[in-house]
Amino acid sequence: MIPLDLKLKIESAKIFYSNFSIEERASFYSKAFPKFPPLRIWNGRIEDLWFLGNDYTNKSSYYGSYPNNYLKRMEILFPDCHPRLHLFSGALPPGNYIRFDRRSDLKPDILGDANHLSEFFGNWEFGSIFADPPYSQEDALHYGCTLINRNTVIDECWKVLHKDGFLIWLDQVWPQYSKQKWKLYGKIGIEISTNHRSRSVTILQKV
Structure with a gap:
């Protein structure tokens, strides 16, 4: 059951329209980060490598938190894609988005299992979903949960996304999709620094 305040938050979010071309999104990125290399577009899609670096002065103590500046860059690329859902939100602070996690101690906006995501949202549709699941069995043990079924969760994300909405999936594997x-x-x-795991972002658009 979604609390009334969250229902109002979803309903009041900007209506989603995917009007921006991939070139326009790349332009947003270049203007926001002029010191970084331009976003690389090849064969009609984004294909790039980001060196994010460590930020020891502002580092979350939460295991597996988003890499430094990752969200800032992604939000510049997809400014129009609201309402926004953060799946496996972890210790992400409250904001202009909905946080979904299965751990009650993290106090997400909605407590639940991502394998059954569509059961929580009924007729609501999101413009974008940011997902950062446990990557391995070892990671799942750190979080005190079982490893997810990637295929199931990605299918559940499809069910709650607006047509042309985006799934932004951070992982250590390239997930399967239809x-x-x-x-x-x-x-x-995604590269952080030496002796850190490499990650990749798979950006999927619902058709």
């Missing part, structure tokens, strides 16, 4: 349901919009490699 080409009848999804268009591959981009792949971005």
Whole structure:
């Protein structure tokens, strides 16, 4: 059951329209981050590598938190994609988005299992979903949960996304997806620094 205040938050969010071309999104990125290399577009989709670096002065103590500046860059790329859902939200603070997690101690906006995501949202549709699931069995143990079924969760995300909405999936693997349901919009490699795990972002657009 979604609390009334969250229902109002979803309903009052900007109506989603995916009007921006991929070139326009790349332009937003270049203007916001003029010191970074331009976003690389190849064969009609984003294909890039981001070196995010460590920020020891402002580092979350939460295991597996988003890499430094990752959200800032992604939000510049997709400014129009609201309402926004953060799946496996972890210790993300409250904001202009809905936080979904299965751990009650993290006090997410909605407590639940991502394998049954569509059961929580009824007729609401999101403009974008940011997902950062446990990558391995070892990671799942850190969070005190079982490893997710990626195929199931991605299918559940499709059910609650607006047509042309985006799933932005941060992981250590390239997840499987149905080409009848999804268009591959981009792949971005994520590097932090030496002796840190490499990650990648798979950006899928609902068709």
